[in-house]
Structure formats: C-alpha cells, structure tokens
Amino acid sequence: MLFRRRPDRLRRPLAVTASAALAVVAAALPLSTPAAAADPAATGDTTVTVNTSAGLGTVSPTALGANTAIWDSSMNDPQVTSLYRAAGIGALRYPGGSYSDIYHWVDNTAPGGYVAPGTGFDAFMGTVRASGAQPVLIANYGSGTAQEAADWVRYANVTKGYGAKYWEIGNEIYGNGVYGNGWENDTHADKTPDQYAREVKAYATAMKAVDPTVKIGAVLTMPGNWPDGIVAAGDTADWNHTVLAAVAHDIDFVSVHWYPNASDGDQSLAAVQQLPGELREVRDLVDRYAGADSANIGIAMTEVNSNSGSGAFTSRPNGLFAAEAMITALENGVFTVDWWDTHNGAGAITTVGGETDYGDMGMLSNGSCTGSVCEPAVNTPFAPYYGIKALGALSDPGDSMVASGTSGSEVSSHAVLRADGDLSVLLLNKSSTAAHTVDLRYLGFTAASGAPSVQRWAPGDEGLVDATGTATSSSATLAPYSITVLTVHPQPGTGSSAATVGAPGAPRTSSEGAGTVTLNWPAAAGAVDKYEVYEQLGTTVQSLGTSTGTSATLHNLPPGTRHTVNVLARDQAGRLSRPSVPLTFTTGTPNDSTCTVSYRLTAGWGNGFVAGVVVSNLGPADINGWTLDFDWPSTGQSVNSWWNANITAAGQHVRVTNGAYNARLAPNGGNSADFGFVGGNNGANPPPTVFRLNGTVCRTVV
Template sequence: MRVGRFGALVAAGLLAATTAVAAAPSGTAATAAQVDVTVNTLEGLGTIPATGYGLNSAVWDSQMNAPAVQGLLGQAGIGMLRYPGGSYGDIYHWQTNTAPGGYVAPGTDFDSFMGTVKTIGAQPILIANYGTGTAQEAADWVRYANVTKGYGAKYWEVGNENYGNGYYGADWEADNHASKSPTTYAQNVVQYSSAMKAVDPTIKVGAVLTLPGNWPDGVLAAGDAADWNRTVLSIAGSSVDFVIVHWYPSGTGAATALGEPAQLPGELAQLRDEIGQYGGAGAAHLGIALTEVNAGVDEDTQPDALFGADTYFTALEQGVFTVDWWDTHNGPQAISTAPDGATDYDDWGVLSSGTCVGAVCEPALNTPFPSYFALSMLSKLGRPGDRMVRAGSDQQLVAAHAVRQADGKLAVMLVNKDPANAYTVNLHYAGYTPSSATPTVYTYGDEAASITTAAQGTSAVQTLPPYSIETVVLTPSGNPVSTLTAPGSPRVSQVTGTGATVSWTPATGGTATRYEVYRQFGTTSELLAESTSASATLTNLVPGTGYTLNVLATDQYGRLSPPSDPLTFTTGTPAASTCAADYQVTAGWGSGYVAAITVTDTGPAPIDGWSLTFAFPSTGQALASGWNANWTSSGQNVEATSLAWNANLAPGGGNSASIGFVGSNTGAYPPPAAISLNGTVCTTTYLS
C-alpha cells in the first residue's frame, strides 16, 4: 500500500505476505566474503526504452515545476513524468486545474507541467479522469495537448487504481459511476479510447490492471464471473495499447523489502500470460507500464534506494516500458530509524519537502533523499537504446544487472543489501572480453550525499561496501567487434510438446553468414539450433517446459552480433497421452488461491491406484491443504495420491477423479507447466 497525501489505504490482511531476506551477521571480518557474479552478453534482455526511468509528479506539489527541481530531475536522467499524481487522476479536471476534494498548488497546471517535461527532455504519461470525468473531457485534453499545443503526448492512462473504488470493499479511489464493477470500467475504457483516438490516432491508451499475487487479483465480488484482470482484458484488451499496474510490496522491514524485487519476474510473467489469454487478437503487442512503485519501507534512507535500483532494472528486464517511482515530493508522516541508524521521515518522495513532524524536521527543501541517487545511478548503468544483458549473483544479498552500452562498453550494477558487511565480488564474463584498463566505478554509498566516481579495482575483482550501489564500467579488449545489428525480435509458431519454429527479422549492417539460437539457462547459454536463413526449427524440446531464447548473427569473420530481444514460450503437453488433466484456478485473494484438477485415464488399460505429480513454477507458491487425495509436497514438488474410493480409473475416459488444493503464494502463482499421472505426462488443459 501507499501511505501518501492522497494514497491508497488497503487493509494489510488483503495484501500478499512476503518472505524476509535475512541479513548476514554483523561484525568485522578479516576478509570480506566472496561473491561470484557472472555476466553473459550473449543473453539479451531487450533495450532500455526512452521512457524507462520514470517518476510521478503531483498537482498538490508546489515545487513540482521549480527550476531547482527541474535541474535535479534532468541530472537524474528522468525519461518519463506522470501527471497529475496518483489518485488525483480520478478527481482532476485539466481545463480548470482543479481537483474537488483535494488541494491543487499554484503553478501546477498542465502547461506548466509540460514546461518541466520539455526542460528535462522527458515524455509525459497522463491520467485521464475516469472517476469523476468523462470520455469527452479526456478527448478534449488530447486535442488541447496534441492539436492545439503540439506537445505530442503519446501515453494516456484511463484512471488510476480504479479497483479501489469500493467494489471489492476497500474504498479510496473516486468513482461517480452508478456501477463500479470491472465490467463497467472496461466498457468505459473502450469509449474513452475511441473518443481520444478519434482526436489523435497516434496516441497510446492504457487500462488499469493489478499484478498477479497483489490485491485484488483473483477476488470475485457477488455476481462476478471473473476477476478484475480477466474482465477488463476480455472487454477492453482490443481497444487499448498497454496495461497499467502498480507495485507496493507489503513486507515488513528493510530485509524483507530488499528481497521483494525477486518476485517481480514471476508476477510480470504471469501478467503477460493473462494478457495473452484474455487480451484479444492484438494481445502480443500490449505493453506493460509500472506507473507507481515504492518499497514503502524506510523510504528516505538507504534501503529504499537499494530496492529502487534493483526494482527498476528487474522490471525493465521483463519488458516493462516504464517504471515510475512514487514520487517527487510527498511530505513526512512518521519518524523512525532505519537499520543503518539513519532517520526516516516516512516521506515517499525522492526530494525533501523541508517540513516537520513535531520537533523533527526534514533536511532543507529539495534536498535529495537516497532514492533520488538510486534513480541517478540508473543512467550510469545504461541509457535509452543500450542493451540489457544477463547477470547473475550467487549471493542472495548481492543483486547484479548488466548493460552492453552503445559504445561497446559493458556496465555492471552491483547492489549490496547487507547493512553490515562488504563483499569481494569476483566478476566472470561470457561473450565479452574486457580490456586490462582499470574500470571506472560509480558508487552510491550508505546515506551518501553524492555519487562518487573513481578508477578502481580490476575487471575481475571489485570490493562492494555495505548497503551500497556500485556500477562498474569496463572497456572491451582490442578485438574487432561485428558491425551486424541484433536480429529483430524473434517470433514463435507451430509450438508442440517437443518442437517449435522460431523466426526473426535478419540482422543488418553487414553480411550475416549464420544465425544461432541460444536458450537462456541461468547465466549460461545452450545452443539449440543454427540456420542460414531467418528461421529455425527446434526439436527435442521437453513437453510442458518454459524456454527463453535469443538469436545472434555471425558475420563472415565469425564474430557474433548483439543478441536479439528475448523470446519466451512454453511447450505444450503431449497431444496424445494415456492420461488427461484439467487444471483450473477457481478462487483467489492475493496471498492464496484454490485450484481444481480433474484427471482421466485415456489409455487402454484400467488404473488401480494413482499418483498425480506436478511442480509449482514459482518459488513463492506452496501447498496449504487439499481434498479428495493424500496431498504432500517437498519444496516446489507436489504429489497427490488416490484414496480408496477414487483409486480406480476406467480406461478410455470411462470416469475421472476430481481433486483440488488450496495454495499460498507470495507473488506469482502460475499453473504447473505439466501434470503427470503415474509418471506419464498427461495432455493438460488449463480451464478459465
């Protein structure tokens, strides 16, 4: 939840629980602990979008457009600014610069905001008023912005957190519609999009969703046939260009918060699956915008900065086109002490508001908090157009991200989440040979007042201080680099249980003599196929298994191009098997869900006693209880064995066994990729 001046307040019991990351014991060691970080530049994770590094602005912030703030945001490399500010989006009327029921500061009107956007070289993302506005008001805003003023505002959201309108119980978002259901919202999104695009067909319109594993994901109100996401996507998916999600993890304490970015890949992957399943014919082209995010823990101290640096790149690596931090200024609320002893003001802004809680006052107005420096560190790692590549760490308290920069340099960001201990980081490389030159290292230390720059360490070893962010920038060796561009984004077709066809747009910038298709496997790469054309047939794949692939081109000198954007798909279960399984999630509440499984013997022989097995795809999933079988689990592996009364399954589908379980989840809870009966992988159907 966000506790802001106009933030969403949701009962903690409605939110998913999180698993804490225990900090290493404090104390001074003679030698820093060793960490191995591997960077594989053959495994591409896409390019950094121009809109990637985003931030929220709010019309109640009198400093929003101050020259000092403009200077700080420009220096931080902010590429997207969101307006008019969270839940204010559903009460704000742009023509009059008013928000009935809320406060609007002088000098925060739309034109003044766009002055800031232009000054810092960013793009706007604008919230059209759904709660108390109309489609016509939104269309008029598009006309004023892009026809009258020529601002070229491309991204428009329809509403803010509209599921918080009281329909599911929690009520913080303004909504004057007679019906507050997801069906009504989705139908109105279609109208908004049509009216807005009639004015400017080039704009992109977004609809509000929720991240899987976060309230109200899976929740059904009385009379609902489906939850918010499925309903909105099914009705409005074909009328919008992107979806909007917010992420405020609900864990308690800094150690827990710093472990939570690891949840994002699974949650975003499950969201992408939902989009693909319910979003209509153009679902593959729907973007994902993470337009609000904050740890909500120790917001003005180092933990929130570490969380922010890790979260931005974790989300961007999953294909999100903007991550917008909440927010520029917010104001203090309660005083506490962070794990490193720093004073926290419970102020969710990146810049100080310069105000007080009782006798305790914040630093001077517009003094940067650590989260500001985390945003500033992003551009040290990579800028728009640079290619993100795979990096991995063998230490849970050290996160790693890497970027192949446009000039051939390789940058590696290291985030030490341990408040007490430094680490000696041993750097390893695949697909890249650094020169012997001393790397340039940018460091944001614990509660530091600035980012430092120094030539230090080597390409093989760096020292990472406690509670710090370091970006190591390496130059390549003297070996010539291929002039080929990365192949275009690969596409998959003809997916079966054991095979698939992958195609791509050819590389340019030279002659590609061969293409190589690699599977991403941790930080190692597995060559799956080679081709002299722009497609390849993959064989001998494992049924019910997820694959993430990159395509690279080879020039006439044997040099590899940069990797393509990643392609992720899951092979099907066997089209012909001696068993069939139907899997369906029937209820959910954010931190738990109910799933039903029906298993059938489709083979020629009867079954007397059975064992059904599968694996949870996410480490955050666990078995809580089950029915109509003996349920056991070990880690992510689950087994259900027959009872006396349902042990017999007749051949040829003569009868079925219906069983089910209650699962708990921290974050994502995707369905198992494959279900086996007595060791045989069944033909599996996932029911809506």
C-alpha cells in the first residue's frame, strides 16, 4: 500500500558611524579584481561571477534531508543507508507526511493507514545513526496529545539517549478542512488556527519539561501558496498571522512545505525564482511577531518536490529541480530542506526527454508497477537523488555559501567557500537541448593554477561521475540538462584561508529608525585590525565602512529599503576573513511624517488577494486632490481591479489618484480617504514598504 501526495494541494553610499575609528567608502566596489586573467581560449556564451566575500550563510549539518515513511517497507534497507551517506543527507524526517497525524509511536500504529513491518521508531533511529544523520520528528497533532508527545521525547532522549533535537507539531494541519480542503487528520472539535496555536504552546511546554534542549517547530503555510491569506469564517486573520501572533515566543523553528505545482519540469525549474521572496516573507513574519527572539527561530522546509502536472518526477528535469530548489532554500535562510520522499511508488507513466518517467515522487525506486510498466530494482536512484548528491559534493557542514550569478537565463550557479579554503561552484544547464560554455570570474578569491576537480551528472553519465580534466578554473562546457560541480584550489597565501582571523559572529540590529540602523556583532577570533561592513549588491558589494569596534551605526538610509550586509574582519597583515552570516533588514518610515498610510490584506487565496488602503493627512494644510505612489516588492504582484480611486501601473510601480468623492484630505487628520483593489501574486506577496503622498514619504501603519 502506498501513500502519495495529493496533486490538488495546493543605492547609494551611506553615512556610517561606529564605536571606534571608521572610514567610509563612497562607491560600490568589488572586494578584489578577478583573480586570474581569462583563459585566452575561452569563448563562453555565459559569464559566471562568484564573490567569496558576499556570504549567504553557513551550511548546517541538517542542510540536506529526506522524508521517510512508516508505510515504506524499504525505508531501513542497508542499501538506503549507504545511499544517504553517499549523498551527504544529514536529516531524516519521520514518520511520513500526513501519516504523522494518525501515528502513535509507542506501538507503531496508524489507525486507518498501513504500517509496514520493521518501520518502528527504534528501527528508524538505527538508520538515522548508521547514516550519520539527525532525525526530524513529527509529533501527532491530529489524533495525539501533548502528553503522548512528551512521552515520546522521554523515550527518545532520556530512556534511549538518541538526542533527537527537532520536533514538529503536526504535519499540514491547515489542510484539516478549515479552509475547505481537508486531507489532514484532525480530531479536534475546534479546527481553527487559534486552537492549533493553543495546542502548540501546550505541546512545547510538556515536551520541554522532559528535555529543555529540544527544538519545537510550528507549521506555517508557504507565502504565495494555498491557503496563504485565506481567513476562514469566524477567524480574524489567516493561518500564519494567527499562529505566529500566539506562539512566536514559544517555538524554535517554523516548518513550511513547497510544491510549485507547475505543468512540467521546465516550469518547475523556472518557479524556483519565487523561493527567495517567499522565504523572505516567512522571515519577515517571524521578525514581526518574535521581535528580538526572531534570531533564535529557524526556518525548515520539511517537504519539497516539483509535483509537476505532466510528469517529470523521476526523470532529468526533477533532478535539476532538486538541486536548484534545495540549494536556493539553503541560501535563503533554511537550515534543513527535506525531499519528499525516499520511496513513494509508481504513478502515471510518461516519457520526458526520451526517458521513462515513472510518476514517482520518491528519490529511490520501490520496484512498483503501473500496469505493465515497472520501475527498476528497489533502491535504484532516480534523477532527484543525483541532484541531491551533487549538493553533497558541493559542500560539507560548516562551509560558507557565497554569492554567485550568471549572465544567461539558461545557466544558474551556486557557490560554497569550503572550510579548507577551496571554492566549489555548482553549475546547472537548464536547457534541454543547448550546451553552454561558461567563463568563470572570481571576486575575493585567487584560483591556483592547475585543473579543478570536476563532478558531473549529464545525459549518458551513470550517476554523478568524476569528470576531472573536462574543465579549467576559468571555463567549463555544460551539456544540456546537466549539473557540474567544480572545486577550485586557492593560490597559496591568498584568500580567507590565509587570514589569521576568523569570521565575525552574526550581526544583529540593536536599534532601528526611519533612516538609522545600528549593527552589533560578536568579535572574530584572532588579532583583528579592523572590521569592515559590506552590503551585497548581487555579486558585487558596497563598502559601508570600517570599525575597530564591534558595532557600527548606518545613517541616512532611504526609508522602507531592504539591505543585506556582511561583516568581515581584517587581520594585522591586511588579509580579509571569510564573511559573517548575512543580515537582512528593512528600514522604517518617518514617525514625524505629515501623512500616514495603512495597508491591509482583507482576503486572499494563495495567488490573489484583496487589499484596503487608508490615507490620512496629518499636516497643517488642506489637500484637495492627491496622488499616492508605491512599488511592489515582488515582480509577481499586480493590481487587477479597484474602487474609490484610479490606479495605473508600470512594471512594479503603482500610482493611485483620488476618486470623485475622496479628493479632499483635511489637515491634522481631520478625515481619511480609503480605497481598495483586487490584486494578483505569483509567489510572495509582501506589503509595499514606502508610500508617497504627493511626493511626501508617509509613515506606514501596520
């Protein structure tokens, strides 16, 4: 018996001060020139640029993960353990998606479902330990209790000493029918997000009373995906706002799932560009409700797969999707991203790019059949496994992800600065027909002479193969639908590996105003000469200033603007460390403005929404006739229809002019003008950050 996912589930330079000596650099500058001259023989059609001083975060031990399920009789096969280890999989999620909300750990039962022999908790933990991974466990919310979850913690961590750290409360509880679509078991009489939040607090209290070190995760919906934005009858807010408002100070991470539900493999690959904005919106929500505690709350993407409508599950496009989606999630603040799933079962049989696609959402075959067409032998890797294995070849836990970009739309790149100073670059050719030759350029890194090591998964390769000798440190030719990992050695005595200081600790904002932000960071190890603060601008950086202390205050920041910064340390010999983890912040709007704007979502359905806007004049002069300008933060947002105003749009810029009956705004807040519109969103749907009334920046009211 198989359990399958339901397919219907839906700049400018800034003034800076610091606590010590500080120098301001008033230009956008790369931290170094390209380290090596271009290979005279290189004639690439695409340029790849990597900047090792623009950090995107540290690879966690649980970065690459996979789901396991109690209905999978092969989940604990020794061959599976070996495959996990070979791919660098460091997290295993159990007991399996929606089964989690009918599962009782103590007797390994799931009333109403099938449990395969040999899939109990201790057997699973044997696989976890043998593979060198960590468990991500799902406590039964649907038909369980806080006491049952606490007993599981006691058994796992006190009785058995497993040290299970990550515990989610339920699976996709928002799918319990409260929004009209119900696949998730939930026996609570009250199925609202308020009830889920109350239970999360109760579960967290009971479980941490047994083991205070466990990390508790709450389930959120992915922004821009159903049922994000939907407010059920009788509720005051949607799922995410309701849950986080109640539990933000009680949890240690949030859990989201992402299935782009595209029509084919190429569209799934294209949809990955939505992930950074959607994950940024998750972080913004956590920041809003958790405040200072937000820094201690992680984001886990505990299920991901393309779920494309016309196949491309076991074939090459989904292998590229696995690599692209999972590394993109990690680069955007996720500490574990877990593929759905290890084994699943044959579905609709199609042909994709000349190869059979078995319609199976697993990364390994379970040997099942659809009609007369059968999968290969049990545990044969499918394409997604090789995509994940390429990520295992790209990095190890503790390595630093760094900024990388390409000049062509059919090639994408991702890069990791390894602990030993090597630089690994992942290159994906997303074209099904065209080969591409790339020229590689490095900022902040000097490549040694000699050929890099090369690992490749291309048509005709038997899995991920050693292809050393097929590329240089400055040029590589990529076959269609292929993944290539280059590992380049640094020239001796150069780069962060030569520095005598470590990376500074994670920066945080200690104060934040309309145009001023103060940064603080833990000191770097070693004898530091000074610290340098840089803002990321794609694959280049802008120097914001230097300080001999561990803080800096940035002044004259434009209101409502988003900035991502790293702090680097320079040693006494002038060598620069690797970057800190990044910090992203958005500046506020002026409290003393002569106008205010309130922007509220009043309804939503995942890819569309209704918004209401209220404009007030706080100044001393009467306004008779007004224009309100704002910009959408995401390219996928739009205005489709409106009322009580006139709206025009050009790209992401929106201009609103008054309607016939709300042209006058009396002084000193004497009255307000309100209007609304129906909008669309393809992906993230964050609120605009800056509104200008007749050219004046208003204070935004949340």
